[in-house]
Amino acid sequence: MAAAAQGILTFLQTWWVELVCGIVIVAVVPLIAGYVVLVERKLMADMQARLGPMRVGPHGLLQPIADAFKLLIKEDIIPDDADKIIFWLAPIMSVSAAMVSMGALAFGPTFQVARDINVGILFVLGVSSLGLFGIVLGGWASNSHYSLLGALRSTAQLVSYETAAGLAIVSGLLLAGTLKIRAIVEAQQHFGVWFIFLAPVAFFIYLVASIAETNRAPFDLTEAESELVAGYMTEFSGFRWSLYFLAEYANMIVVGAVATTLFLGGWLRPFPNVRWMNWLDAVPALLVAAIGAYCVFRAGKQTVRIQSLFMWAVASSCFVVAALLAVPLVVAPLRFLMPGLHGAFWFLLKVGGYLYTFMWLRFTLPRYRFDQLMRLGWYFLIPLALVNVFSVGSAMMLELEFGWNRWVAVALTLIVTLGAALFLLATSDKRTAAANAASAASSDSYAG
Amino acid sequence: MLDSVLFYFFAGIAVICAAMMVTRRNPIHSAVFLITTLLATAGIFLQLRAEFLFGVQIILYVGGIMVLFIFVIMLVRLDAPLQELRFTFQRWVAAFVALALVLEVAVMFLLLRRLPGQGSLVLRAVPADRLPPNSEALAQSLFSSYLLPFEIASVLLLVAMVGAVVMAKKR
Amino acid sequence: MMPAGHYLFLSLALLLIGAIGVVTRRNVIIVLMCIELILNAVNINLVAFSRLYGDVAGQAFALFIIADAAAEAAVGLGIIIAFFRNQETVFADEMDILKW
Numbered sequence: 205m206a207a208a209a210q211g212i213l214t215f216l217q218t219w220w221v222e223l224v225c226g227i228v229i230v231a232v233v234p235l236i237a238g239y240v241v242l243v244e245r246k247l248m249a250d251m252q253a254r255l256g257p258m259r260v261g262p263h264g265l266l267q268p269i270a271d272a273f274k275l276l277i278k279e280d281i282i283p284d285d286a287d288k289i290i291f292w293l294a295p296i297m298s299v300s301a302a303m304v305s306m307g308a309l310a311f312g313p314t315f316q317v318a319r320d321i322n323v324g325i326l327f328v329l330g331v332s333s334l335g336l337f338g339i340v341l342g343g344w345a346s347n348s349h350y351s352l353l354g355a356l357r358s359t360a361q362l363v364s365y366e367t368a369a370g371l372a373i374v375s376g377l378l379l380a381g382t383l384k385i386r387a388i389v390e391a392q393q394h395f396g397v398w399f400i401f402l403a404p405v406a407f408f409i410y411l412v413a414s415i416a417e418t419n420r421a422p423f424d425l426t427e428a429e430s431e432l433v434a435g436y437m438t439e440f441s442g443f444r445w446s447l448y449f450l451a452e453y454a455n456m457i458v459v460g461a462v463a464t465t466l467f468l469g470g471w472l473r474p475f476p477n478v479r480w481m482n483w484l485d486a487v488p489a490l491l492v493a494a495i496g497a498y499c500v501f502r503a504g505k506q507t508v509r510i511q512s513l514f515m516w517a518v519a520s521s522c523f524v525v526a527a528l529l530a531v532p533l534v535v536a537p538l539r540f541l542m543p544g545l546h547g548a549f550w551f552l553l554k555v556g557g558y559l560y561t562f563m564w565l566r567f568t569l570p571r572y573r574f575d576q577l578m579r580l581g582w583y584f585l586i587p588l589a590l591v592n593v594f595s596v597g598s599a600m601m602l603e604l605e606f607g608w609n610r611w612v613a614v615a616l617t618l619i620v621t622l623g624a625a626l627f628l629l630a631t632s633d634k635r636t637a638a639a640n641a642a643s644a645a646s647s648d649s650y651a652g
Numbered sequence: 653m654l655d656s657v658l659f660y661f662f663a664g665i666a667v668i669c670a671a672m673m674v675t676r677r678n679p680i681h682s683a684v685f686l687i688t689t690l691l692a693t694a695g696i697f698l699q700l701r702a703e704f705l706f707g708v709q710i711i712l713y714v715g716g717i718m719v720l721f722i723f724v725i726m727l728v729r730l731d732a733p734l735q736e737l738r739f740t741f742q743r744w745v746a747a748f749v750a751l752a753l754v755l756e757v758a759v760m761f762l763l764l765r766r767l768p769g770q771g772s773l774v775l776r777a778v779p780a781d782r783l784p785p786n787s788e789a790l791a792q793s794l795f796s797s798y799l800l801p802f803e804i805a806s807v808l809l810l811v812a813m814v815g816a817v818v819m820a821k822k823r
Numbered sequence: 824m825m826p827a828g829h830y831l832f833l834s835l836a837l838l839l840i841g842a843i844g845v846v847t848r849r850n851v852i853i854v855l856m857c858i859e860l861i862l863n864a865v866n867i868n869l870v871a872f873s874r875l876y877g878d879v880a881g882q883a884f885a886l887f888i889i890a891d892a893a894a895e896a897a898v899g900l901g902i903i904i905a906f907f908r909n910q911e912t913v914f915a916d917e918m919d920i921l922k923w
Contacts, residue, residue: 211653290680322786326707333715337687340722344680352726363719383787659825663833670837670860674844679852686856689837693863696833700824700874702882705866705889712889717859717896724900725852728907739847740916746846750839757835777824778877789879790886798883805890812894819901 219319226317229306237453238268244563251567262511263502265518278442283347286439290345295440295447298338302454305331309461310385312471312548324385325373325462329366332417332458335451336362342448343436354435357574358426361416364581365423369413369459371589375406375596376466389470396477398469402599402614405592405621407467409585411561414459416581418452421566425574456562460555468554471547485542488549489530496522583632584625591624655699662695679725683718690714703786830871837864849914855899862892 216223242257242264249256257264282291307317308327321327336359343355379399380388392398400407416423426435437448464470475481496519503515529549532542572580595617602613666689673685694709794802837860844857866885873881907913910920 207653211657215654287678287680290684293684322703323707326704326711330707330710330715333711336715336719337722340719341680341684344722344726356723356726359719359723366715656825659829663829666833667836667840670840673860674840674848674853674857679850682853682856686860689860690863693867696830696867697870700830700870702870702874702885705870705882705885708886708889709866712893713859713863717893720896720900721852721856724904727904728852728913740849743847746843750843753839777875780824783877786879786882790882793879793883794886798880801883801887805887808894809890812897816897816901819898820904 222317222319225315226307228315229317230303233303233306233454233457234272234450235268236457237450238272240453240456240559241271241449242268244566247560247563248567251564262506262508262515265514272446275442275446280443281439281441283439286347287345290341294338294342294345295444295451296338297341298335298451299447299454301331301334301338302451302458304334305458306454306461308385309458310389310465310470311461311551312544313386313389314544315548316385320384320386323383325377325383325388325466328385328458328462329370329373332455333362333366335455338448338451339436342440346436346439348439351436351438354426354438358419358436361419361423361426361574361577361581364578365413365416365585368581368585368589369410369417371586371593372406372410372413373462373466375403375589375593376410378593378596378600379403380466385465388465389472392469393472393476398467398472400467400469402610403467403592403596405588405618405625406596407463409589409592410463410467411558413581413585414463415562415565416577418455418459418562420456420562422569422572423577424566425571425577456559457555460558460562461551463558464551464554468558469550471543471551473546473550485533485546486530488546488553489526489533492522492529492549493526496520496526579632584628587628588621588625592621595621658695658699662692662699665689666692666696680722683722683725686721687714687718690718701780701783701786704790824871824874827871827875830867834864834868834871837861837867849916851903851913851915851918852900854915855896855903859892859896862888 245267246256246264257267260267260270282288305328308321308324308331310316310320310324318324318327339362340355340359343351343353343358346352376388376399377383379395379402380391382388382391395402415421419427427437437445440448469476473481473484473487475484499515499519499522503512503519506512506515529545532538532540532545599610599613599617602608602616603610669685669688669692673682673689676682676685690709690713694706694714697703697709698706841857841860841864844860845854848854848857866888869881869885869888873879873885903913906918910918912918
């Protein structure tokens with residue numbers, strides 16, 4: 205008994221930082237996901253020349269809370285012949301996969317749950333692919349044709365684009381030379397340049413593949429309202445649906461974090477090694493203070509008193525965060541805090557930029573048909589990703605073995621990759637044209 | 653102590669879920685229990701400091717093979733009520749053979765009075781913090797000593813891919 | 824690392840459960856799943872002894888077994904699908920068209 209207590213105490217002593225990080229992730233991510241939904245709705249409204257949610261709270265800032273409350277009190281309906289255990293299990297698998305894969309991610313140089321395991325990226329990739337089971341089992345357990353069809357299509361889409369995403373990640377890993385998450389960012393600091401500039405095609409492939417991985421537009425055929433009702437999520441209502449929703453947005457954050465770590469320099473500021481750019485260190489505090497000032501400005505313009513009080517609260521929390529970011533800069537003995545705080549800020553800023561790109565593409569591009577989607581994945585992205593792995597490897601070999609200039613090697617292999625991309629685009633169009641001609645000819649023969 | 657807690661946790665889950673998998677009536681339930689067994693096996697790999705195999709087990713086995721199994725189970729779903737008879741006529745033979753094997757191993761251990769690995773052959777495992785980084789060591793061996801099996805495995809996968817596509821294509 | 828005997832016991836237990844499943848179940852898909860279980864038991868054994876002897880060859884072998892299991896599962900399931908298209912059954916005792 206005493207030995208067990210002693211064991212638990214030593215466990216807590218060695219692992220308390222990671223435990224706290226884990227608890228923060230599990231507690232904060234649902235709230236963040238709710239506010240990402242609000243940001244998406246506001247952005248969608250802005251791009252469609254309207255205002256978006258404005259009623260609940262000032263400028264609609266309390267909308268996610270109202271939505272969460274509504275979903276929690278909704279009636280829980282289970283279809284008649286549904287397999288109850290699997291019906292209960294499927295949303296849980298989706299959410300668990302998304303949350304656990306956040307465990308290996310480093311949201312800053314000090315915030316990481318898995319104490320930098322040897323296979324960080326592999327772990328994130330693998331566990332986030334476990335969310336597949338949530339989808340396919342959810343579609344199966346709903347005992348409905350449309351759900352099953354949507355689930356099978358979604359699973360096929362995810363599996364296809366996982367390969368492309370993995371190969372794009374391999375290009376980034378070739379440059380980094382390691383699978384550890386922190387070591388990848390440190391490699392970018394060592395190179396002095398973000399990997400997106402050394403392997404831009406890989407970043408593009410990963411961007412497209414991650415949009416398909418998270419079932420976002422333009423690849424959201426399986427959950428679009430006009431297509432299959434809501435695909436695999438049709439029969440889930442109330443809290444179960446909110447779990448799927450949370451899993452989708454948590455997956456978005458995960459792929460954003462992986463792209464940021466691998467390609468966008470993780471928690472490094474732009475130009476991390478260049479000394480005369482050190483003034484960029486002041487940007488985080490100034491940015492947050494500017495947001496706070498804008499909130500103060502809008503608070504003055506609110507008509508209802510409680511709304512203006514709420515804006516004042518938001519503004520003051522912005523100022524507190526800005527002070528927190530500025531203090532390590534100004535007060536020299538506290539400078540050890542700087543990598544942690546500023547790193548987290550830059551990381552979240554980059555993930556936010558990535559998610560903004562996701563949302564921007566959602567509001568701009570029309571939806572892909574399922575066969576077009578599969579064609580894009582298998583005929584274009586996977587061959588291009590293979591060519592890209594080869595070209596990144598060649599660039600590295602040219603620089604390390606033959607002593608070429610880094611940028612010349614990168615430019616040369618980039619030209620080769622883009623040539624391959626153009627070739628793939630041209631031939632895949634020919635295949636589409638040929639298939640259409642063949643089907644048109646055969647349907648003509650049927651008519652005749 | 654953390655080692656033994658993790659081992660018993662994952663081992664218990666693996667054995668219990670394996671036993672459940674073999675006895676379920678609904679093949680989807682069997683597949684879900686196999687998924688948990690495979691995840692527990694991945695946990696055992698992690699506990700043995702084989703981190704690369706832990707990642708590969710999750711990506712390949714659980715994320716690849718089990719998805720394939722679930723797809724096929726859905727494809728060959730029979731509309732008849734879930735089969736009346738689960739086990740073949742050979743179940744008693746199987747039970748008898750399994751019992752005999754377990755008894756044999758138990759007798760062997762009781763006679764030796766110690767578990768293998770703790771006996772006269774003094775072999776201590778390398779302490780965990782002096783292990784080389786796992787992915788690097790495995791990659792080193794895969795690309796130098798075991799390069800030929802690596803290439804043959806890739807040819808095997810190509811052949812299997814072509815074979816599976818041909819077998820499952822509609823005529 | 825636990826004493827090697829523990830891993831041997833675990834591997835033996837999984838192997839026996841898988842073997843009983845292969846011999847006993849009627850549904851050939853479940854038989855294939857039990858074969859995967861047997862391969863996993865072997866993997867645990869290999870990795871445990873690789874850790875004991877400090878030789879990474881055991882893990883390389885386990886990696887090849889996983890690749891091989893993937894290939895075999897794909898082909899086996901392809902065969903099951905083809906058979907199901909012909910005979911409309913997945914039960915082992917109903918697959919008897921080659922019997923006299």
